[in-house]
Amino acid sequence: MEQTDAVKAFAALAHEHRLAIFRRLVVEGPSGLAAGEIAKCIGIAAPSLSFHMKELDRAGLVRSWRDGRFVRYSVDIEGMRKLLSFLTEECCQRRPELCGAGVATALRRQKVTDQ
Amino acid sequence: MEQTDAVKAFAALAHEHRLAIFRRLVVEGPSGLAAGEIAKCIGIAAPSLSFHMKELDRAGLVRSWRDGRFVRYSVDIEGMRKLLSFLTEECCQRRPELCGAGVATALRRQKVTDQ
DNA sequence: TGCATATTTCAAGAATTCATGTACTGACAA
DNA sequence: TTGTCAGTACATGAATTCTTGAAATATGCA
Numbered sequence: 339m340e341q342t343d344a345v346k347a348f349a350a351l352a353h354e355h356r357l358a359i360f361r362r363l364v365v366e367g368p369s370g371l372a373a374g375e376i377a378k379c380i381g382i383a384a385p386s387l388s389f390h391m392k393e394l395d396r397a398g399l400v401r402s403w404r405d406g407r408f409v410r411y412s413v414d415i416e417g418m419r420k421l422l423s424f425l426t427e428e429c430c431q432r433r434p435e436l437c438g439a440g441v442a443t444a445l446r447r448q449k450v451t452d453q
Numbered sequence: 454m455e456q457t458d459a460v461k462a463f464a465a466l467a468h469e470h471r472l473a474i475f476r477r478l479v480v481e482g483p484s485g486l487a488a489g490e491i492a493k494c495i496g497i498a499a500p501s502l503s504f505h506m507k508e509l510d511r512a513g514l515v516r517s518w519r520d521g522r523f524v525r526y527s528v529d530i531e532g533m534r535k536l537l538s539f540l541t542e543e544c545c546q547r548r549p550e551l552c553g554a555g556v557a558t559a560l561r562r563q564k565v566t567d568q
Numbered sequence: 569t570g571c572a573t574a575t576t577t578c579a580a581g582a583a584t585t586c587a588t589g590t591a592c593t594g595a596c597a598a
Numbered sequence: 599t600t601g602t603c604a605g606t607a608c609a610t611g612a613a614t615t616c617t618t619g620a621a622a623t624a625t626g627c628a
Binding site for chain 4: 569570571572573574575576577578579580581582583584585586587588589590591592593594595596597598
């Protein structure tokens with residue numbers, strides 16, 4: 339991931355509504371949510387939601403598809419992985435004192451899961 | 454880390470200059486860099502740099518201290534760790550399909566380093 | 569076809585961000 | 599004390615972001 343793409347992704351998450359939307363979609367998983375459902379649970383008007391979803395989409399953090407009359411949105415797993423990998427590898431240069439906490443935690447969990 | 458703080462941190466990194474500054478400071482380590490040196494290597498005017506540093510500082514991503522006539526800046530390790538942990542644990546709920554790639558890579562590296 | 573529902577597009581205005589120039593503060597040295 | 603350098607604070611204006619309401623588009627159903 340290039341720095342320019344990372345800036346776009348950070349900008350996409352740098353808004354209360356959009357971050358809330360993203361977190362909600364993470365919970366929802368691959369089946370995602372229809373635009374109307376998202377708008378209702380976040381508490382914003384339809385045009386406003388559309389604006390924010392476009393922003394998240396441009397950043398590669400969500401994907402969308404039509405489902406009859408509805409348009410559904412879900413997190414773009416690959417996009418999110420790229421952003422996290424940019425942060426830990428590109429940006430923080432894998433320095434454990436910077437990104438080690440999460441890794442150490444995950445490491446512990448991973449080992450437990452492995453067994 | 455609360456969602457509001459995460460939004461601030463994302464906003465701080467959502468700018469070409471600020472992300473470049475942050476990455477430069479990561480390379481520089483705890484000794485950091487003087488404001489003037491940062492301004493020169495990024496290629497922006499002093500007031501503009503001051504504006505961006507304040508933004509990074511408010512987000513808890515850098516710290517600063519006076520060193521004679523200079524003001525030095527370095528990455529705030531704790532702040533960065535908190536942001537990464539928010540992303541992997543709070544936001545992505547530790548789901549390996551979302552935040553697992555980086556972890557897997559780190560795991561591999563960790564194992565190599567361990568031996 | 570005609571109508572209702574779901575969503576996006578568009579236009580307008582408010583609010584925020586950002587760059588630039590100027591003025592100010594703090595530290596050092598003669 | 600005076601001058602100089604490093605950096606910040608402030609004011610201004612341009613550009614961008616965001617919200618809102620109205621209009622347009624797409625789908626499904628009677």
